[in-house]
Amino acid sequence: MAKYIIKRIITAIPLILAISILCFVLMNLAPYDAIDTMIKPGMSDEVVALMRAKYGYDRPAYIQYLSWLNGILHGEFGYSIVTKQSISLDLSTRIVNTIKLILPSYLTAYVLSIVLGLVAGSHKNKWQDKLIDGFASIGIATPTFWVSMLLIYIFGYKLRLLPIIGMHTIGKEGSILDFLQHFVLPYVVLVIAFMPDLIRYVRSSTITQFSEDYVMVQRAFGASRTEIMFKHVCKNVLLPVITKLGMAIPMLITGAIITETIFSWPGIGPYFTTAVNGLDYPVVMAILLLSSGMVIIGNLVADILCCLTDPRIKEMG
Amino acid sequence: MNRKWKKLISAGLVCVMTAGALSMVQASESSAAEPGVFTYAIAGDPGANVNPITSSDRWGLMTNNLVYSPLFKIDGSDYDWYLATGYELSNDDRTYTFTLREDVTWTDGEPFNADDVIFTIEQIMNPDNASEMYSNFVSAEGEVEIEKVDDYTVSFTFPSASPAHMEAFAYQVYIIPEHVFANVTDYETLEFTGPTVTTGAYILTEYSAGSYLKFEKNENYFRNTPSIDTVVLRIITSDDTAMLAIQSGEIDAWPTTPAYLQQIDVEGSNLTTYAFNQGRVGYMQVNASTIQDVRVRQAIFYALNRAELATAVYLDPANYDDVYTFLPPNNVYYDDSEVQKYETDIAKSQELLAEAGAQGLSLTIGYCSTDTSQEVWALLVQNQLAQAGITAELNPMESTAYYNVMREDEMPFDLFFGGYIMGSDPQTYADLFTSDGSANYSKSKNEEVDRLFAEGIATFDTEERAAVYKELQNVIQEDATIYPIASNSYIVLINNRVSGIEECGLVPIYTIGDASYLTLTE
Numbered sequence: 001m002a003k004y005i006i007k008r009i010i011t012a013i014p015l016i017l018a019i020s021i022l023c024f025v026l027m028n029l030a031p032y033d034a035i036d037t038m039i040k041p042g043m044s045d046e047v048v049a050l051m052r053a054k055y056g057y058d059r060p061a062y063i064q065y066l067s068w069l070n071g072i073l074h075g076e077f078g079y080s081i082v083t084k085q086s087i088s089l090d091l092s093t094r095i096v097n098t099i100k101l102i103l104p105s106y107l108t109a110y111v112l113s114i115v116l117g118l119v120a121g122s123h124k125n126k127w128q129d130k131l132i133d134g135f136a137s138i139g140i141a142t143p144t145f146w147v148s149m150l151l152i153y154i155f156g157y158k159l160r161l162l163p164i165i166g167m168h169t170i171g172k173e174g175s176i177l178d179f180l181q182h183f184v185l186p187y188v189v190l191v192i193a194f195m196p197d198l199i200r201y202v203r204s205s206t207i208t209q210f211s212e213d214y215v216m217v218q219r220a221f222g223a224s225r226t227e228i229m230f231k232h233v234c235k236n237v238l239l240p241v242i243t244k245l246g247m248a249i250p251m252l253i254t255g256a257i258i259t260e261t262i263f264s265w266p267g268i269g270p271y272f273t274t275a276v277n278g279l280d281y282p283v284v285m286a287i288l289l290l291s292s293g294m295v296i297i298g299n300l301v302a303d304i305l306c307c308l309t310d311p312r313i314k315e316m317g
Numbered sequence: 318m319n320r321k322w323k324k325l326i327s328a329g330l331v332c333v334m335t336a337g338a339l340s341m342v343q344a345s346e347s348s349a350a351e352p353g354v355f356t357y358a359i360a361g362d363p364g365a366n367v368n369p370i371t372s373s374d375r376w377g378l379m380t381n382n383l384v385y386s387p388l389f390k391i392d393g394s395d396y397d398w399y400l401a402t403g404y405e406l407s408n409d410d411r412t413y414t415f416t417l418r419e420d421v422t423w424t425d426g427e428p429f430n431a432d433d434v435i436f437t438i439e440q441i442m443n444p445d446n447a448s449e450m451y452s453n454f455v456s457a458e459g460e461v462e463i464e465k466v467d468d469y470t471v472s473f474t475f476p477s478a479s480p481a482h483m484e485a486f487a488y489q490v491y492i493i494p495e496h497v498f499a500n501v502t503d504y505e506t507l508e509f510t511g512p513t514v515t516t517g518a519y520i521l522t523e524y525s526a527g528s529y530l531k532f533e534k535n536e537n538y539f540r541n542t543p544s545i546d547t548v549v550l551r552i553i554t555s556d557d558t559a560m561l562a563i564q565s566g567e568i569d570a571w572p573t574t575p576a577y578l579q580q581i582d583v584e585g586s587n588l589t590t591y592a593f594n595q596g597r598v599g600y601m602q603v604n605a606s607t608i609q610d611v612r613v614r615q616a617i618f619y620a621l622n623r624a625e626l627a628t629a630v631y632l633d634p635a636n637y638d639d640v641y642t643f644l645p646p647n648n649v650y651y652d653d654s655e656v657q658k659y660e661t662d663i664a665k666s667q668e669l670l671a672e673a674g675a676q677g678l679s680l681t682i683g684y685c686s687t688d689t690s691q692e693v694w695a696l697l698v699q700n701q702l703a704q705a706g707i708t709a710e711l712n713p714m715e716s717t718a719y720y721n722v723m724r725e726d727e728m729p730f731d732l733f734f735g736g737y738i739m740g741s742d743p744q745t746y747a748d749l750f751t752s753d754g755s756a757n758y759s760k761s762k763n764e765e766v767d768r769l770f771a772e773g774i775a776t777f778d779t780e781e782r783a784a785v786y787k788e789l790q791n792v793i794q795e796d797a798t799i800y801p802i803a804s805n806s807y808i809v810l811i812n813n814r815v816s817g818i819e820e821c822g823l824v825p826i827y828t829i830g831d832a833s834y835l836t837l838t839e
Contacts, residue, residue, distance in 0.1 A: 036721045038373065044452035044748070045755045051447040083364035084371070090526050115326060149557060157561045165562055166528055170549055171351065230322070264553045266527040274362070274554075279717065 001307070005300065012296040019292045020285060021065070027281045028061045034081040034279045055081050068285065077286045082278040087286050090271060095253065095290075097167060098267035101183070102255045105190035106248060112191070113198030114241060120199065121206025121237075122229055132199060139196030148189050148262040155185060165264045186263045190256055201244065205237045212236075239310055246302025250294040253287070352839050353546040355815060357829070358553045358562065358571040362527055369491035370440050371504045373449045375826060376550070378489065382827035383532055383548065384517040385491035386539075388415060388434070390824075391484065391741045394649045394779070399540070400429065400492055400516065410478035410777060413486075417469040421539045423494050425514045431471045435463050436495035438473070446504060453485035479774040480782065481744035488740055492516065518543050518833035528552055534833075543833035544817070563588065569812040572828065575632040576689075578808060587813045592806035594638055595825035596645040599630075599690070599736040601698065601800045606760040607731050613678065614797035616669035617732070618659040620705035626697055627803035630690040637803040642790035643746060645804045649779075650743050650786040657794045666705040679708045683730030685720070686713035691734040694802070698732065723758040733758070736805075738825055743786050744774050750793060761798040814838055 035051050052058050056067065071078050077087035120132040156164035163169060163182055172178040209215065210233065218228045248255075253268055260269030268287065275283035363377035369385055372378060388401040401415045421429040441448045442455050454461040459476035466472055475482050497514045498504075515521075516539065519532035530550040534543035551568055553559040556577065563571040564586040573581075583590055601621075603614050623639075631637040638646045641653040670676050682698060684691040692713070699709040712730050714722065722728055723735075735758070739745040747770045748754035752762040769789040773782055793799065809828060811818065814837055822830025829835075 032717045032721050037717050039720070039724075040373065040449075043449055043755075046455075047447065047449060047451050050444050050451065054445070054447045080364075083362060084366050085364050085526065093526060111326075115322075152558060152561055157565050160565055163567060164558060164565070165551065165553055165567060168528075169351070170354070170356075170529060170531060170551075262555050262558055264528070264551075264555065264558060266525065270527055270554055 001304075005304065008300050008303075012293075012300075015296065016289065016292055020069075020289055023285055023288050024061075024065050024068070024281065027279065027284065030279060032279065033057060034281065037278045038082070068282065072289070078282040080275065080280050080283045082275065082280045082283075087283055090283075091268075091286065091290070094266060094268050094271050097265065098256065098260065098269070099252050100167075101186055101260070101265060101267060102190065102252055105187045106194055106251065106255070108187075109191045109194035109198060110245065113195050114202055114238070116195075117199045117202025118206055118229065118234070118237065120203045122210065122225070122233075124207055124210070129203075133203065136196040136199040136203075139192055140200075142192075144189055144193045144258050145262055147192055148186070148259055151185050151189060152262070167265055182263075186256070186259050186265055189259050193259070194255075198241075198244070202237060202241055205240055206233065209233045209236050239306070242309055243302040243306050246298050246300075246305055249298035249301060250291055253291050253294055351547075353837065354549055355545045355547070355835060355837060356549045356551050356568045356570070358559045358568045359550050360552075360554060360556070360559075360572075362552050363530070366504065367521075368504050369437070369489065369493055370446050370448050379827050379829070380521065380530060380550065381489075381491050382517075383519045383829065383832055384515040384521050385493065386516045387488075387491050388417075388486050390830075391487045396483075396487075400434075404483075406777075407474075411476075412472050412474040413482065414466065414470060414472040415486075417471070418539065419469050421516055422537060423496075423514045423516060424520055424535055424537065425494075425497075427494065427496055427514075429492075429494075429516055430468045431465050432468075433492050433495045434471050435465055436498070437490065437492045438463060440493070440498070440504075441490065445502075450485070450489055478777075479744065480777045481742040481774055484740050484742045484745065518831060519548050538833055540831065541833040544836040545832075548832060563810055563812070566812065569815055570809055572807065572809045574808065575630070575636045578636075578810075579632065581810070583810070588810045589813055590808060590810055591818065591823055592636055592808045593823045594645065594647045594804060595738060595807040596647055596741075596804075597736055597738045597807075597825070598640055598643065598645050598804055599734075599802045601694065601732055601734050601802060602759040603798050603800075604728050604731045604733070604759060605762070605798050606726075607728075608680075610673045610675065611795075611797055612669045612673040613675050615659070616666045616673070616675070616678075616705070617680075617702065617707065618797050618800050619662045619666035619669065620702050620707060621659065621698065621800060622661045622701055623659075623800075623802060625701070626694055629693050629697055631803060631805050635806075636808060637805040640801045640804040641794070642801060643750065643793055643799055644743060644786075644790065645738075647804075648741065648743070650783055652783070652787040652790060655787070656791050659794075659797075659800070663705050670705070670707075676706065677708075678706075679710070680731040681710050681712050681729065683712045683714060683719065683728070683733040685716050685734070687716050688734075694734055724755075726760070728758075728760075743782075743789070744770070750798075759798040761796060763792070763796050763798075765792050766796070 035048065035055065035057055038051070039048055056064055068078065077091065079085065080087055080090070116132050120129045123129050152164045155162045162185055164185070167179065167182050169178050214232065215228060218232060254272070256267065257269035257273060259265070260267040261273065264270070271283070272287050275287070359376045359379065361374060361376045363372065363374060363380050367377045367380045369381045372381060386399045389399055390397045400421060401417050403416050405414045406412070407414070415434070417431060417434065418429070423429055438454065438461070440446055441450045442460060444451065456476070462474040464472045464474070494514045515535065518535055518538045518540070520535050521530060522533045523531035529552060532548040534546055536542060553562065553568070559568065559571050560573070560577050560581065562568045564581060566587070578590065581588070603617065605614070608614055627637055628634070640646050641658045642651065642656050644651045670678060680702070682695050684695040686692070695711055695713070699711060702709050709732070723733070737749070739749075748756040750757060750761065751767050751770055752764070766789065769785055769792060773785045773789065776782060807823075807825065807828065809823065815835060816838055817834045817836040820834035821832060824830045
């Protein structure tokens with residue numbers, strides 16, 4: 001097992017390198033760069049030339065890439081060209097903020113989806129199924145920014161029950177209650193956003209399982225519905241669902257970009273979108289590196305979980 | 318398993334609901350504004366190492382204005398003195414000698430003196446810093462020479478005389494402490510480590526990336542003791558969120574647009590609208606390299622309807638001022654008494670087109686696709702030109718692409734939109750209109766314009782200059798390369814609990830003039 005994991009990680013490294021080169025090439029192909037986004041009519045040509053030289057834009061593209069790579073290998077993410085901040089410093093606070101938001105909401109969505117998916121799948125085409133499936137379909141169709149604005153309007157403006165900006169009221173950073181007040185609305189939005197996909201996944205998995213032979217056999221033996229559900233079907237349904245958990249790991253970084261922007265939640269989302277708009281390549285590359293690393297790790301975790309939970313795969317692998 | 322599941326789920330739901338209920342109970346207090354704190358919403362993040370040498374974004378400049386002080390500020394045709402008390406001009410008009418206040422201390426106790434001023438200007442003149450103000454002090458003709466006369470007197474000698482040099486000291490030149498920054502080699506990688514040492518009304522005490530900047534009052538501010546204890550610049554990137562936050566009282570001030578203003582119940586939310594002229598000119602320009610015949614350009618202008626364009630974007634005449642020349646109407650030298658205003662005249666337009674042999678003219682209109690005002694103008698202009706028999710095609714471009722293609726020799730459009738805020742002195746507009754100006758997007762080459770700009774800085778006499786600039790405004794309008802549409806006001810919604818706004822002053826770019834005069838009535 002350990003050998004397998006190490007082998008996977010080693011093969012992942014050239015993949016991440018290739019992703020970073022691809023990203024860098026694409027950003028360079030854009031006709032304009034970060035300096036162009038900062039030029040104002042009052043700036044003379046000399047000042048613009050000075051700015052370009054300062055950020056290394058006067059060097060050829062591959063030199064810029066190599067010097068960026070050199071920095072990364074020494075553990076330095078570098079500095080943002082637009083905000084001039086240290087990227088590692090920014091990322092360390094922002095990732096934590098994003099995780100604080102996404103982890104609870106995803107876990108809640110996960111648990112609720114399993115329950116609802118199982119209920120829907122086992123009562124296929126009955127009213128429970130129709131209700132839950134209907135909710136899932138509507139959930140997939142509604143955009144998160146619309147739901148966010150709706151909740152802000154009702155709870156933040158009309159009823160004045162909850163604050164609508166950010167993660168804390170300034171000066172109350174230690175207060176957990178204050179954090180919860182700010183947390184509730186984006187949390188609800190994200191749960192509504194994550195659930196539909198998972199519900200339908202679990203539901204279809206359940207339906208497939210219910211049509212298997214072993215279920216018919218169990219029914220013939222006289223097992224009750226709940227017994228079939230929880231002693232036999234559940235395990236088989238949860239197998240692919242557990243692997244989904246692994247695939248959701250990259251969402252810890254980029255799962256809530258729009259929601260964070262609407263609520264001014266100081267996470268990765270707004271940071272990333274500002275960087276993309278400003279053609280700020282050090283920031284974009286850093287986040288992409290992290291994100292692709294997480295995808296690879298997520299896949300690896302999913303595979304391992306699969307291995308651990310399904311004895312059939314262990315035998316084969 | 319069945320029961321266990323149910324128990325787990327119900328327990329979980331109860332927990333969630335309790336937490337939610339608990340938080341809502343307390344919530345009604347926290348939604349309201351904090352006493353003693355003035356919260357201003359800003360749309361972008363200036364970054365922690367905001368400093369007067371390299372910051373060039375609006376929010377960075379706003380922060381600099383809160384914590385640092387300049388030598389003086391320009392107020393119409395007068396000077397509002399801050400760190401300096403006065404100046405003298407040498408006989409050859411090239412040397413400016415400033416006398417400084419002797420009663421100012423930095424917030425760490427060190428006295429402010431000429432060394433700080435000299436250090437600041439030297440940093441601006443250092444090419445490694447790539448400061449935006451570099452070109453004001455270093456040009457092809459040479460560098461500014463600095464001389465320390467004594468601890469409170471400094472003189473600056475420019476390579477040539479120009480009345481526009483005073484402006485170089487008034488805008489974006491905030492004095493930084495030499496004893497703090499002496500060993501800094503790169504202003505843009507400063508780590509924020511705590512209260513910065515300043516001479517301004519407020520001290521930056523806390524910065525939370527992407528969230529807010531928090532300022533505490535500087536008790537020793539040399540102009541006035543600030544009344545409000547804490548000022549917070551809150552970063553809210555979504556305009557829709559900010560619109561709800563200003564109405565719920567979570568923020569006290571928010572710069573907004575006419576479109577949002579229409580949706581807000583200003584009085585019911587205990588707000589007041591402050592609209593002031595920010596010296597901006599919103600315009601349409603003509604690509605003079607593709608439309609070379611001045612009669613054709615004038616024909617285009619005669620087909621347009623300025624009032625329709627202005628009200629379409631700014632909605633209420635209270636939100637903008639009329640402008641008919643390249644200068645904004647609040648500029649000391651603005652003079653439209655004899656200028657060609659191109660009042661709508663379709664017949665005249667067609668006459669000019671016939672004269673130039675350009676009937677059936679077909680044009681391309683370029684605009685920034687993410688700017689709704691420009692989009693509205695482009696569509697309206699297309700419509701208005703059609704009345705005169707001119708067909709126009711639209712060419713929207715992404716923001717960065719749009720503003721950069723203007724700097725190139727070949728532009729893929731004949732008409733395009735924009736807006737600028739330059740300085741107080743008309744010389745600051747020279748780069749926009751002189752033949753080899755770096756911001757001459759319309760590619761116009763008019764020798765008379767070049768000559769008049771040069772004449773404008775050849776004398777220090779304000780009456781002589783006024784005559785020159787009056788002629789210049791007339792000439793540029795005759796040349797028909799720029800069609801000024803409106804000078805839109807900067808609109809800020811402020812909660813009625815904030816007063817002292819007149820004394821503080823609302824100014825272009827920085828918005829808050831001198832924050833020490835603001836007070837909160839709870």
